[in-house]
Amino acid sequence: MSEKMDGFDLSPNSNSDNEEEGVHVLAVDDSLVDRKVIERLLKISSCKVTAVDSGWRALKLLGLLDEEDKSSSSSSSSAGFDVLKVDLIITDYCMPGMTGYELLKKIKESTTFREIPVVIMSSENVVARIDRCLEEGAEDFIVKPVKLSDVKRIRDYMASREVRSVQNQEERSSSNINKRKLQECFDLSLSSSPPSISSSSSSSSSSSSSSLSYPSRSPSLTPSPPSLFSSSAPCSPSSLDSPTRRLKMTGFD
Amino acid sequence: MLGWGVDRLRADMNRLLAMLFHQGVLDEQFLQLQQLEDESSPNFVSEVVNIYFHESEKLLRNLRGLLMDREFSDYKKMGTHLNQLMGSSSSIGAKRVRNVCVAFRASSEQNSRPGCLRALELLEHEYCYLKNKLHELFQVRPLLTFPNTFQNSDLFASRFGFSLVYIVTSDVKLRCADGSTESTGSWSDLRFVTMESV
Numbered sequence: 001m002s003e004k005m006d007g008f009d010l011s012p013n014s015n016s017d018n019e020e021e022g023v024h025v026l027a028v029d030d031s032l033v034d035r036k037v038i039e040r041l042l043k044i045s046s047c048k049v050t051a052v053d054s055g056w057r058a059l060k061l062l063g064l065l066d067e068e069d070k071s072s073s074s075s076s077s078s079a080g081f082d083v084l085k086v087d088l089i090i091t092d093y094c095m096p097g098m099t100g101y102e103l104l105k106k107i108k109e110s111t112t113f114r115e116i117p118v119v120i121m122s123s124e125n126v127v128a129r130i131d132r133c134l135e136e137g138a139e140d141f142i143v144k145p146v147k148l149s150d151v152k153r154i155r156d157y158m159a160s161r162e163v164r165s166v167q168n169q170e171e172r173s174s175s176n177i178n179k180r181k182l183q184e185c186f187d188l189s190l191s192s193s194p195p196s197i198s199s200s201s202s203s204s205s206s207s208s209s210s211s212l213s214y215p216s217r218s219p220s221l222t223p224s225p226p227s228l229f230s231s232s233a234p235c236s237p238s239s240l241d242s243p244t245r246r247l248k249m250t251g252f253d
Numbered sequence: 254m255l256g257w258g259v260d261r262l263r264a265d266m267n268r269l270l271a272m273l274f275h276q277g278v279l280d281e282q283f284l285q286l287q288q289l290e291d292e293s294s295p296n297f298v299s300e301v302v303n304i305y306f307h308e309s310e311k312l313l314r315n316l317r318g319l320l321m322d323r324e325f326s327d328y329k330k331m332g333t334h335l336n337q338l339m340g341s342s343s344s345i346g347a348k349r350v351r352n353v354c355v356a357f358r359a360s361s362e363q364n365s366r367p368g369c370l371r372a373l374e375l376l377e378h379e380y381c382y383l384k385n386k387l388h389e390l391f392q393v394r395p396l397l398t399f400p401n402t403f404q405n406s407d408l409f410a411s412r413f414g415f416s417l418v419y420i421v422t423s424d425v426k427l428r429c430a431d432g433s434t435e436s437t438g439s440w441s442d443l444r445f446v447t448m449e450s451v
Contacts (some may be wrong), residue, residue: 033305036300148288
């Protein structure tokens with residue numbers, strides 16, 4: 001694999017090849033019309049989609065129901081052979097049986113699945129409902145009808161998550177990089193955006209300070225400094241611009 | 254006969270769409286659905302709309318069934334049906350149907366049976382109007398969007414009395430009533446040489 005000079009692919013262990021490929025979304029909605037629409041919106045945005053009609057079925061597909069039934073506390077490895085691996089869950093709020101909120105709670109309570117971002121959709125623009133969902137850990141709240149711009153926003157967010165996750169991996173494997181390469185990168189950084197390398201060794205021969213917090217490079221990233229120096233494994237999920245989305249006018253009534 | 258062509262049909266369709274927008278029957282969500290169509294999914298809008306019709310008619314039947322019962326009292330159940338109809342109507346851009354649902358729901362929350370009956374009548378009327386107009390629209394629309402797909406071409410030709418001989422990329426050959434074939438060269442150049450009622 002050729003090494004790119006932007007810093008993201010210096011480590012041969014980088015799997016940034018899979019960055020934008022196959023975001024798998026689990027869509028949950030009891031309305032067939034809405035399922036068809038959300039499925040199309042996601043597919044046209046290059047996502048892989050699995051659409052189900054209830055929270056119960058969603059949990060079953062994820063393998064969460066089996067997890068609860070286990071009497072012995074086994075590890076958090078995947079439960080069965082037909083367990084789905086998803087990158088994002090998007091669910092309707094108002095559903096018979098299990099509401100989207102209850103589904104959200106179950107997912108956030110699960111050690112295996114709570115890192116999966118959950119987006120709630122609702123035709124009702126009720127602030128209390130929105131707040132409740134966000135407090136429970138929902139990544140975003142979309143007022144229906146869902147539009148392409150809503151899906152694009154989520155897609156961009158997922159892409160930025162991938163980038164940050166790769167950056168964290170880079171940080172962890174940065175000790176593999178020899179100093180000569182570091183030097184090369186810092187030289188290049190004068191003309192282009194600085195590479196996202198953290199210098200774990202303090203004796204860098206580079207003249208540049210290694211403790212700078214580099215601004216995010218990609219325009220699609222949310223404007224917060226990348227978590228280069230944080231040691232927490234999952235990248236801190238910066239929330240989408242939810243406050244502005246909440247108050248989206250539906251134009252009805 | 255000459256000069257009919259695709260342009261006229263396109264103009265008809267646009268006129269109809271514009272009218273529906275002007276009347277508030279459809280809103281921008283319908284346009285959003287149109288944007289989701291492409292060669293891989295050329296009939297997306299009509300597929301979704303057909304599902305909508307199917308689901309809505311079931312819900313309308315349920316609503317009528319509930320209200321026709323003299324001992325009806327389950328307003329909560331009615332509210333559930335209404336919410337479903339409201340949601341799917343909004344998802345396809347059926348603005349007027351959705352708005353009537355909102356008013357209907359208000360009557361339901363007031364437990365007013367006469368209010369609900371009136372709202373149901375209005376809802377059924379609006380729904381019928383929408384269905385008729387969308388059927389009209391779909392007669393023309395898919396043919397104009399992807400005229401090179403075989404299915405649509407077939408329909409297109411048969412509507413105007415031709416049986417389709419074959420299509421080679423954008424080259425269309427039509428067989429006329431007298432057995433002769435007419436090649437149009439491209440869909441945009443389509444001319445109707447003879448008309449024979451289908």
